[in-house]
Amino acid sequence: MTAPLVYLDNNATTAVAPEVLEAMLPYLREAYGNPSSMHDFGGRLSKDLDAARGRLAALIGAHPDEIVFTSCGTESDNTALASALETHPTKRHLVTTAVEHPAIISQMNHLKKKGYEVTFVGVRPDGVCEPEAIRAALRPDTAVVSVMWANNETGVLMPIDEIAQVVKEHGALFHTDAVQAVGKEPIDLSRTPVDLLSLSGHKLHAPKGVGALYVRRGTPFRPYILGGHQENGRRGGTYAVPNIVALGAAAELAGRHMAEERARVTLLRDRLEAGLLERVPAVHRLGNPELRLFNTCTVSFEYIEGEAILLMLSEHGICASSGSACSSGSLEPSHVLRAMGLPFELCHASIRFSFSRYNTDADVDRVLEVTPGIIRELRRISPFTPPALLR
Amino acid sequence: MAWDYSEKVKQHYLHPKNVGVVENANAVGEIGSMVCGDALKLTLRITPETGVIEDAKFQTYGCGSAIASSSALTELIKGRTLDEALKITNQDLADFLDGLPEEKMHCSVMGREALQAAAANYRGEVFVHEEDDEFHTVCHCFSVNNVTIENAIRENHLTTVEQVTHYTKAGGACRNCVPEIEQILRRLAPEAAPADADATGDEPPPMSMFRRIKIIEETLENDIRPALHTDSGGLELLDVSEAEVVVRFLGRCGSCAQSGATLDFVRTRLEKALGRPVSVREVK
Numbered sequence: 001m002t003a004p005l006v007y008l009d010n011n012a013t014t015a016v017a018p019e020v021l022e023a024m025l026p027y028l029r030e031a032y033g034n035p036s037s038m039h040d041f042g043g044r045l046s047k048d049l050d051a052a053r054g055r056l057a058a059l060i061g062a063h064p065d066e067i068v069f070t071s072c073g074t075e076s077d078n079t080a081l082a083s084a085l086e087t088h089p090t091k092r093h094l095v096t097t098a099v100e101h102p103a104i105i106s107q108m109n110h111l112k113k114k115g116y117e118v119t120f121v122g123v124r125p126d127g128v129c130e131p132e133a134i135r136a137a138l139r140p141d142t143a144v145v146s147v148m149w150a151n152n153e154t155g156v157l158m159p160i161d162e163i164a165q166v167v168k169e170h171g172a173l174f175h176t177d178a179v180q181a182v183g184k185e186p187i188d189l190s191r192t193p194v195d196l197l198s199l200s201g202h203k204l205h206a207p208k209g210v211g212a213l214y215v216r217r218g219t220p221f222r223p224y225i226l227g228g229h230q231e232n233g234r235r236g237g238t239y240a241v242p243n244i245v246a247l248g249a250a251a252e253l254a255g256r257h258m259a260e261e262r263a264r265v266t267l268l269r270d271r272l273e274a275g276l277l278e279r280v281p282a283v284h285r286l287g288n289p290e291l292r293l294f295n296t297c298t299v300s301f302e303y304i305e306g307e308a309i310l311l312m313l314s315e316h317g318i319c320a321s322s323g324s325a326c327s328s329g330s331l332e333p334s335h336v337l338r339a340m341g342l343p344f345e346l347c348h349a350s351i352r353f354s355f356s357r358y359n360t361d362a363d364v365d366r367v368l369e370v371t372p373g374i375i376r377e378l379r380r381i382s383p384f385t386p387p388a389l390l391r
Numbered sequence: 392m393a394w395d396y397s398e399k400v401k402q403h404y405l406h407p408k409n410v411g412v413v414e415n416a417n418a419v420g421e422i423g424s425m426v427c428g429d430a431l432k433l434t435l436r437i438t439p440e441t442g443v444i445e446d447a448k449f450q451t452y453g454c455g456s457a458i459a460s461s462s463a464l465t466e467l468i469k470g471r472t473l474d475e476a477l478k479i480t481n482q483d484l485a486d487f488l489d490g491l492p493e494e495k496m497h498c499s500v501m502g503r504e505a506l507q508a509a510a511a512n513y514r515g516e517v518f519v520h521e522e523d524d525e526f527h528t529v530c531h532c533f534s535v536n537n538v539t540i541e542n543a544i545r546e547n548h549l550t551t552v553e554q555v556t557h558y559t560k561a562g563g564a565c566r567n568c569v570p571e572i573e574q575i576l577r578r579l580a581p582e583a584a585p586a587d588a589d590a591t592g593d594e595p596p597p598m599s600m601f602r603r604i605k606i607i608e609e610t611l612e613n614d615i616r617p618a619l620h621t622d623s624g625g626l627e628l629l630d631v632s633e634a635e636v637v638v639r640f641l642g643r644c645g646s647c648a649q650s651g652a653t654l655d656f657v658r659t660r661l662e663k664a665l666g667r668p669v670s671v672r673e674v675k
């Protein structure tokens with residue numbers, strides 16, 4: 001492949017920011033000590049951890065002591081649910097949505113097998129989960145409600161303020177998987193009554209292998225990874241100093257540039273979307289057009305299949321992703337799109353383009369240049385395409 | 392996820408051969424649907440006197456390997472007689488493409504089926520009519536019938552449900568049909584052994600019910616129960632028949648979420664002791 005890379009799969013993972021790499025390198029080289037050590041060589045690193053903790057806390061309106069560093073978003077999600085259940089042993093019910101990431105869904109299914117009851121609340125055709133639907137699912141024995149802040153496949157933003165309010169009135173714990181939102185959306189936990197929040201470094205230009213769980217002061221908590229006294233006894237395991245420093249640096253960058261990035265990337269995304277809708281017939285935009293991440297554009301092309309589109313885009317150096325069954329590694333198309341009531345055939349043909357601060361107008365131009373031809377070619381191959389579309 | 396497609400597969404999905412509909416086609420085979428995620432329409436023009444496929448074209452809805460398999464199929468059958476073409480197996484198709492990822496073998500099966508459907512159409516028959524009495528849908532999620540599954544098992548020597556799913560998609564969604572696929576696999580088990588397998592693939596010698604029960608009881612007592620007791624669980628033998636061994640878990644094993652895995656453990660130990668497949672059923 002000689003075509004220049006056009007990376008539009010930032011909801012899958014992001015590039016490590018050069019500033020972030022610079023910030024973490026000293027800790028991979030000379031400053032390799034263990035912050036828990038008594039000697040100064042290791043011990044002095046704990047102030048760097050504190051600084052990172054402070055930066056991440058600032059990004060989401062939290063106190064530094066409310067941040068527990070983890071290995072990834074999935075660990076944060078698993079920890080949140082496990083802790084909520086362990087601290088409320090008499091409560092046997094959980095509430096979540098039908099469109100969560102597998103990090104939540106798999107855990108919920110596992111808990112069901114262990115005898116817990118789980119209510120999967122549906123979403124509207126535009127992908128939004130209504131606060132009233134959450135309210136209706138609550139029971140006296142509900143231990144925890146987990147609703148994602150932003151959906152990874154469609155970018156749809158859930159009304160987290162309202163849902164958090166509903167859950168608070170009831171008294172259950174409220175967890176949100178904000179892996180796709182942190183660093184993109186303004187989040188102020190001093191105002192939004194969330195008890196537990198998951199985030200992941202590699203979605204905001206930190207490296208893979210670091211995440212965090214926000215635990216509101218006063219929220220009962222039990223560690224999930226048992227070990228040493230790290231993280232105030234809330235998560236065992238030697239501090240991953242370079243990764244944690246990187247996450248702090250990435251959080252600082254995200255906060256500093258958020259306003260301008262949101263404005264600039266929204267324009268790119270909107271131009272791509274308008275261009276596709278204009279140049280390609282029989283294409284649908286998926287998800288609520290207003291209530292969604294500024295970086296995500298998910299569309300579906302009638303009469304063709306998503307994996308084939310991805311392969312052809314990839315030939316042109318363009319990276320995107322699909323909710324189609326063939327590209328998921330399972331045989332079933334996206335559970336998210338099906339929960340929105342989308343017919344199977346549109347699920348199979350969904351393509352997600354997701355932007356980051358590193359995308360440019362040239363990237364959008366490139367996608368708009370090659371996509372109509374790819375769609376046309378695949379429609380020429382498909383037996384379902386109405387002849388009128390090919391004229 | 393990214394698939395490890397061969398260069399040849401890539402060439403055939405990026406530049407497929409024989410796309411379209413043959414004019415004056417006298418054989419048409421259609422298989423699959425948009426809901427299932429893949430579909431293939433094959434049109435052929437066959438010279439009635441010679442039975443030679445003069446022209447073949449396809450239209451495919453599906454992933455890269457579905458397109459590549461269809462393109463390969465048309466390349467392989469053009470110029471052959473229909474009878475010769477029908478001898479092409481899905482494995483031949485995959486080989487022509489320098490291999491397909493196992494999860495994508497159903498694409499090559501689809502190619503073959505479309506050809507069979509086209510042949511039936513040419514001869515004025517209804518596809519798979521010969522098995523009418525038995526013919527039924529096994530997997531409702533992907534509309535896969537028993538004949539497709541049986542053919543895939545026989546031709547490719549499949550031995551597990553997972554393989555059947557990779558080759559036919561059956562059992563890939565709600566999994567309700569997995570027990571039936573297991574049944575078909577068991578029924579065809581001896582057939583599935585590769586033809587060139589040496590002595591190890593031989594059928595185990597017959598065994599009397601008396602010996603069967605004795606071995607099962609001994610294995611339970613000396614091998615399985617001790618292992619389960621460490622788990623403070625236990626196991627009761629309820630019945631033994633030709634078809635199955637029926638057991639009940641006691642104590643912690645009974646309430647444990649892992650009892651599926653435990654059942655698997657019991658089955659593998661029994662199979663080892665008996666030297667043949669057994670099915671173990673749990674009664675709560």
Ligand SMILES: Cc1ncc(COP(=O)(O)O)c(C=O)c1O
Pocket residue numbers: 011012071072073074075077101103148150151152177179180200201202211
């Ligand atoms: C919404 C959401 N939750 C959780 C995760 C899992 O995060 P991680 O990859 O850090 O485990 C992801 C990322 O794939 C995600 O998009």
